[in-house]
Amino acid sequence: MRYALLFVMALPAFPQGSVARGDKLFAQGCAVGYCHGSGGTAARAQRLRGRTFDREYLIKVIRDGLPNTAMPAWGDRLTDPDIAALADYIQSLANASADVAAPVVVDAATPAAPDLGSATPPEHQRGRELFFDATREARCAACHRLNGIGAAVGPDLLKTGAIKISDGPRVIKYGRPRAVRTVVLKDGDKFPGVAVERNGTRYYDLSALPPVLRSLTQVDIQVVQRQTTWRHLTATRSYTVEDMQAVWNYVCWVAAKR
């Protein structure tokens, strides 16, 4: 390994513009808080200063992250040139002294990395906000998962292609999901539930939001009834008809994009 490290250190100087760009990006996204520390001096995450890394390895880790660790994937937030600039900057730290005099002063005008929602066109931003609206307990994402966010309690909405855009509010409001049953327990408890597995004893309890995944046993359950008083309206009351249409337009747009 020592041999390989020497080889890496012998690389030619990095493009100055790229290093400067990487420096800014690093200060904004990597040095912050408890992550890599100012100038890569180490914090909770690895020290990057004074160490040598393979360039391809750096690019892969920045892009894909390190699963099951705190290192996130930046591939969907940064462009390829920006990831390359970060790799250039980190490689430029290889011979830096362990100490940093002062934190990097970041130019406030540096363009920020785009967030996940920015790929949504303006006409669907409202629908997206409503779908994931953290300020309301009864939000769509409390039971439906979309773009990797939300709880997969209710059906996958991307498989609802047969429903017309104009049907949205009606379905959202009056839908009577067949998957919802009434689960009656021997201790007297009773709740609208969605089975997690066929013939299983795990149910999502919808009587309060967020839904509760209850791992029951046959001994706990008195009976599971088909009829239920639960309606989709129970969970969607906080949305107006206009809201529902906006949400539905957004869902249809996501579905079409797939």
Added chain:
Amino acid sequence: MSLYAQNGATRDNWPHYGGQTSAWRYSALDQVNAANVSKLTTAWVFQSGEIDGGMQVTPIVVDGVMYVTTSKNNVFALDAATGRELWSYHYTLPKGFTVFYGPWNRGVAVADGRVFMGTLDNNLLALDAKNGRELWRVQNEDVNQCGCNITAAPLVVKGKVITGVTGGDSAHRGYINAFDARTGRNLWKFWTIPGPGEKGHETWSGDSWKHGGGSAWMTGSYDAELGLTYWSVGNPAADFWGGNRKGDNLYTDSVIALDIDTGKLKWYFQQVPHDVWDFDTAYENVLIDLPLNGRTRKLLLNVNKGGFTFVVDRTNGEFIAGWPLVKNLNWISGVNAKGELQGRNEPVVGKNKIICPSIGGGRSWNQGAWSPKTSMFYTTGIEWCEDVVAVPETPKEGQVYFGGTFKLTRKPMQGEAGGHLGAYDPISGKRAWLYEYKYPLLASVLATAGDVIFTGDAEGFFFALDAKTGNKLWSFQTGSGHRGGPITYAVNGRQYVATPSGWGSALAGLLPQIWPEAERFRAGAALFVFALPEGK
């Protein structure tokens, strides 16, 4: 002595994160005492097998069974006398999951035959205390949306499991949730940042309330007589820059008292209006009753991350006293008679500034201990400073939202960087003694009726000090640094002292910025249990 009537002391059991719900971390057991603590010997050792992130847990002991968590949300039930494993529960994180902050967990809550734990992917779950079988789980909020999770032990009282979330350094709006211990159903939710139409909303300019942080990331306290649960709300986001959140930013950096049944706010005391230092009010709320000017007052003591201690009346939030814990403290000059901050020294956009203490805190989250026997509050403190620059930033939901960068400075403004453990009068802050140490002390403190103070250091020594003098009475090398919570309990009349050992945490990661050798401090994750030799 009337102080014992508060019942904040533990005995055979260690039933809550902070001992009892008053968070004293004080045990009435005195079989192990200042006279014989030097004879302590190991009873058993538990190896968790999961060393990433160290071992930050405070174990719970109920009726001879110890419940321990490890990093990545594994739970073990052990025979508290022998260390024999009774059952274990291994949590499965979603595939490819990105861990926020770090993989650690600080413990469970136990009540009514159930064990409750918060998870790295923001679930709260209940296990059967008999066999570790999962009974229910509920997701607070999608971790990818909020940039938050649960690392603290929940508080379980009156059939309710109460938990906050991390996320104060993310563009996120904090909350505290209460769930039904039996079913997992949400009973109430308290937003730590008031929404439109709610009182306090006017303390946030524009839309800043939506992403203002305010995470309650440590365990709350509870006063059964008053029916109030006390929580500490952390910093507003962005941490170092407040240009787009003009106002006091309620209820960040506040101690809040909530009605246990409804979650409604009874009172609040904001320690740091419009925080721009990341000086969370996040730590333990110690509930103590003391005579003041001729009458007994129900008080609440809280040390904040800025290294300042506030004491308030816990029936109404009235300010009683405030005192600094560290000498390196320049972000304020002090507080006035109403407890209001004086002489604010704020980070500046685009310009370096030395601020003390550093973002790591004048103290970290590891708790102090209150001894009603000595009437002293025992707490660690850290002397260090940082070079900080504020940076305007646009929030992106669930993403890191810091508003600045910092670097610890090698030497603080006064003396050397390092840690200490002191004995303080809770009202005046007058110090009886100070035990100084080369590095920050990052483990919680345990006080006992045997007049012994226990804690552990960064180099792996678990040690005992004389509660009255601070003299070291005993120490034991456990092989890895200390970041968890030592406890004491008894089984069949024998007193045990237990401590987690396992270096790791966000702060442990910052240490090499001052002490390069700290990068090589050895990882680990084990629990050591001590007792006096049998037959004595």
